Amino acid sequence: MRQILLLFTFLFSVCLLNGQKKTFTIGFLLDNTNSEIEILLDALEDEITAVVGEDAIVNFSKSNRIVNNFDEAIANKNYDKYLNGDIDIIIAFGIVNNAIIYKRQNYPKPTIVFGSLSTELLEGFELKTNIKNYTSIITTQSYREDLEYLIELAKPKQIGVVLEAGYLTSSRVKTIFSELGSELGFEPKLISFKKLEDITNNLDDIDALYLAGGYYLENNEVRELAELLIEKKIPSFTANPIDDVENGILATNHDKSSLEQFFRRLALSVESIVNDNPVDALGVKLEANKALTINYNTADRIGLPLKYSLIATTNFIGDPKKKVANRTYNLVAVMQEAIIENLQLETFRQDIELTNKDFQLSKSEYLPDVSANAAGNYTDPSIAELGFGQTPEVQTIGNVSLNQLVFSNAANANITIQRALRDAQQESYNSEELNTIFSAAQAYFNALILKANLSIQNQNLGLTKYNLKIAEENYEAGQAGKSDVLRFRSELAQNTQQMVEAVNLMEQSFYQLNFILNNPIDSKIDVEEAELLKGVFETYNYKQLGTFLDDPTLRLPFVKFLVQEAMNNAPELKALDFNLEATQRSERLFGAGRFLPTVALQGQYNYEFSRSGAGSSFIGGLRRPKDFYTVGLNVTLPIFNQNKQNINQQIAEIQTEQLNVSKDNVKLNIEKNINDAVLEIINQISNIQLSKVFEETAKEALELTQTSYASGAVNIVQLLDAQNNYLQAQLASANATYNYLLTSLQLERFLGTFFLLQTEEERKEFTRRFLEFTQINND
Numbered sequence: 001m002r003q004i005l006l007l008f009t010f011l012f013s014v015c016l017l018n019g020q021k022k023t024f025t026i027g028f029l030l031d032n033t034n035s036e037i038e039i040l041l042d043a044l045e046d047e048i049t050a051v052v053g054e055d056a057i058v059n060f061s062k063s064n065r066i067v068n069n070f071d072e073a074i075a076n077k078n079y080d081k082y083l084n085g086d087i088d089i090i091i092a093f094g095i096v097n098n099a100i101i102y103k104r105q106n107y108p109k110p111t112i113v114f115g116s117l118s119t120e121l122l123e124g125f126e127l128k129t130n131i132k133n134y135t136s137i138i139t140t141q142s143y144r145e146d147l148e149y150l151i152e153l154a155k156p157k158q159i160g161v162v163l164e165a166g167y168l169t170s171s172r173v174k175t176i177f178s179e180l181g182s183e184l185g186f187e188p189k190l191i192s193f194k195k196l197e198d199i200t201n202n203l204d205d206i207d208a209l210y211l212a213g214g215y216y217l218e219n220n221e222v223r224e225l226a227e228l229l230i231e232k233k234i235p236s237f238t239a240n241p242i243d244d245v246e247n248g249i250l251a252t253n254h255d256k257s258s259l260e261q262f263f264r265r266l267a268l269s270v271e272s273i274v275n276d277n278p279v280d281a282l283g284v285k286l287e288a289n290k291a292l293t294i295n296y297n298t299a300d301r302i303g304l305p306l307k308y309s310l311i312a313t314t315n316f317i318g319d320p321k322k323k324v325a326n327r328t329y330n331l332v333a334v335m336q337e338a339i340i341e342n343l344q345l346e347t348f349r350q351d352i353e354l355t356n357k358d359f360q361l362s363k364s365e366y367l368p369d370v371s372a373n374a375a376g377n378y379t380d381p382s383i384a385e386l387g388f389g390q391t392p393e394v395q396t397i398g399n400v401s402l403n404q405l406v407f408s409n410a411a412n413a414n415i416t417i418q419r420a421l422r423d424a425q426q427e428s429y430n431s432e433e434l435n436t437i438f439s440a441a442q443a444y445f446n447a448l449i450l451k452a453n454l455s456i457q458n459q460n461l462g463l464t465k466y467n468l469k470i471a472e473e474n475y476e477a478g479q480a481g482k483s484d485v486l487r488f489r490s491e492l493a494q495n496t497q498q499m500v501e502a503v504n505l506m507e508q509s510f511y512q513l514n515f516i517l518n519n520p521i522d523s524k525i526d527v528e529e530a531e532l533l534k535g536v537f538e539t540y541n542y543k544q545l546g547t548f549l550d551d552p553t554l555r556l557p558f559v560k561f562l563v564q565e566a567m568n569n570a571p572e573l574k575a576l577d578f579n580l581e582a583t584q585r586s587e588r589l590f591g592a593g594r595f596l597p598t599v600a601l602q603g604q605y606n607y608e609f610s611r612s613g614a615g616s617s618f619i620g621g622l623r624r625p626k627d628f629y630t631v632g633l634n635v636t637l638p639i640f641n642q643n644k645q646n647i648n649q650q651i652a653e654i655q656t657e658q659l660n661v662s663k664d665n666v667k668l669n670i671e672k673n674i675n676d677a678v679l680e681i682i683n684q685i686s687n688i689q690l691s692k693v694f695e696e697t698a699k700e701a702l703e704l705t706q707t708s709y710a711s712g713a714v715n716i717v718q719l720l721d722a723q724n725n726y727l728q729a730q731l732a733s734a735n736a737t738y739n740y741l742l743t744s745l746q747l748e749r750f751l752g753t754f755f756l757l758q759t760e761e762e763r764k765e766f767t768r769r770f771l772e773f774t775q776i777n778n779d
Contacts, residue, residue: 024056025087026060026088027064029066029094030068031093031096031216032216041065048270055274089270097113113134114138120176135269141253153304154235158187161210203229208235211237214244222244227248237249250294253291295318298318300322300324316461320506321452326523326525329526331441335756345432348429351425365405373400389618395612403602405599413585450509453502453734454499459730487720530741565752567670586651589648595638597636607627691736698728
């Protein structure tokens with residue numbers, strides 16, 4: 001009975017205490033609103049509720065969010081409505097609300113005025129302090145600092161300054177920007193707006209745009225504006241939070257933590273009111289964290305080069321892997337274009353043409369050799385007289401000669417040799433084509449790897465900046481020494497250098513790809529992501545290749561089959577076979593073939609056009625015919641040629657032996673390469689899975705270590721180790737698939753064919769040959 005009585009007393013006390021808890025209704029005054037502002041107000045209400053906690057009950061309602069649309073009369077009316085209504089705490093935001101509430105002499109209800117004002121607007125403006133029921137929480141920004149950054153980034157001559165129409169009529173911003181233009185060396189063009197079209201229709205004749213207002217623009221409106229600015233190649237800067245930069249505006253000087261800091265201070269002000277603490281004791285200025293934040297992709301799209309000196313102090317938003325390009329290649333396009341455009345490959349094609357001409361020259365030995373000759377002779381008359389008509393004083397003659405090779409063992413051998421050398425050159429070209437395709441694929445994947453590396457280095461730089469911030473906070477709180485701060489500053493410098501190097505390495509990779517594809521070196525190109533079973537890899541299942549190799553029962557027969565395929569396809573072996581054919585023919589030529597005769601047919605037709613002068617008549621009145629011909633058959637049989645035939649035969653025998661040794665070496669090398677590539681693919685298969693686990697584990701470990709370091713539970717060395725582990729894990733994970741695909745392509749190079757360039761029928765034929773090979777070996 002006693003226990004029941006105690007329980008009843010306890011419950012009654014709890015109910016009594018709850019009944020005594022105060023309730024506060026909070027109303028918001030706004031200059032304007034949109035869906036994003038409504039979301040932020042929801043977040044602010046949650047923050048206030050969390051901070052007030054059990055001290056009181058705070059009520060919010062969507063109806064208690066009223067706007068003035070930049071109209072001072074409506075703003076005064078709205079404030080009076082709250083003073084005369086059921087609102088207990090008034091929270092006002094915006095320059096118009098700030099202005100009309102500031103002019104009031106007394107404040108019957110607790111009023112919190114918050115907002116963001118430039119230091120230039122605050123000059124000569126005395127903030128109210130120690131006023132009952134009045135708290136002003138102002139975050140300061142600087143038009144000057146923003147414009148100095150914009151000028152450093154883009155060097156504009158005329159800057160469009162965007163402000164809400166209400167701002168221009170309720171403040172002295174015109175004067176401020178005129179003065180800043182004179183001091184900083186630019187011409188301001190004030191663009192007032194009530195709707196987005198007022199901005200987009202006034203972008204002519206400006207070199208850059210400064211979004212000094214626009215806080216109430218919707219996200220989709222900011223994206224539309226940013227896209228238009230990018231299209232016009234106009235650099236932009238915003239005085240608003242970092243969301244604008246995420247939506248495509250080039251840069252801001254806001255830190256991502258500013259909004260959280262702002263909300264927390266407002267919530268603390270409300271907490272002071274509900275606990276009857278004097279709110280005027282709170283600070284009136286809130287120094288927001290500042291840090292230059294740049295949208296990397298926007299800068300790239302407008303062609304704005306970023307100074308490396310800014311990297312250490314700049315936060316980057318966007319994905320460095322998204323590169324602006326006039327053309328984006330997939331792997332198949334790179335491989336195909338390399339075949340057509342590569343200059344080194346073109347020289348090999350010309351070598352084929354040269355050897356083909358040599359072959360044509362060798363066959364031309366059996367074509368007739370026809371020549372025509374005309375001559376005019378003058379002979380001393382005293383000598384002509386003694387010639388009895390054979391050498392007249394003046395004579396004009398002509399003849400046509402014909403030489404036709406009928407049979408020559410040397411010519412036949414040369415034809416065979418030149419044909420073999422031509423075919424060998426074709427196989428050398430095929431080998432070089434395979435090498436060029438693989439080099440292009442290497443350049444393609446190298447570009448992907450370096451793009452991923454740039455993105456990860458950028459994230460790591462941001463992580464170091466965040467860890468430096470923790471170290472500075474620990475130092476200020478006395479939880480860590482200054483050495484931690486200095487160490488992270490050193491890390492920041494190193495990471496900045498790594499970031500710069502990552503940018504340059506990525507650019508170099510595109511230079512290399514342009515070189516292979518015979519593009520101008522500075523051509524803006526990009527490469528598509530390479531993912532298993534997606535894009536160009538969808539039609540060929542590289543995972544199935546991995547499945548064959550990962551299964552020990554299938555691996556051995558599959559590797560044997562691959563070696564056989566490589567032997568059959570290898571252009572290096574085919575080239576050696578053709579060279580071997582040429583040397584063997586030389587060996588036969590200088591052997592028994594040297595005793596075969598050379599047979600040629602010769603003929604000549606002669607014609608005398610004229611004769612005159614002394615000695616032009618034959619003795620006895622005889623007449624020589626004006627034309628006549630001769631025909632002959634020439635047979636040549638070599639007997640002894642300074643022993644050159646024997647020496648040439650011996651040279652051919654040595655060359656034959658040398659080529660056979662080279663063939664054996666190439667075969668052995670092919671077998672080794674295939675087995676090495678198979679083992680490397682197996683390594684990469686396991687690496688894909690393990691690297692993902694490594695990355696997830698390293699990320700979780702880093703987050704735990706950061707939390708522990710912030711509370712002083714671990715030292716800086718452990719945090720740095722965790723960060724470096726995470727960096728390596730990210731790099732390994734990002735590159736795992738690329739390395740696997742590249743290793744697979746290397747195996748294909750050794751096979752002498754690339755599956756991505758084959759037709760579907762050719763791939764099916766490859767599978768059929770494998771199944772047939774397996775069946776034969778099982779039998």
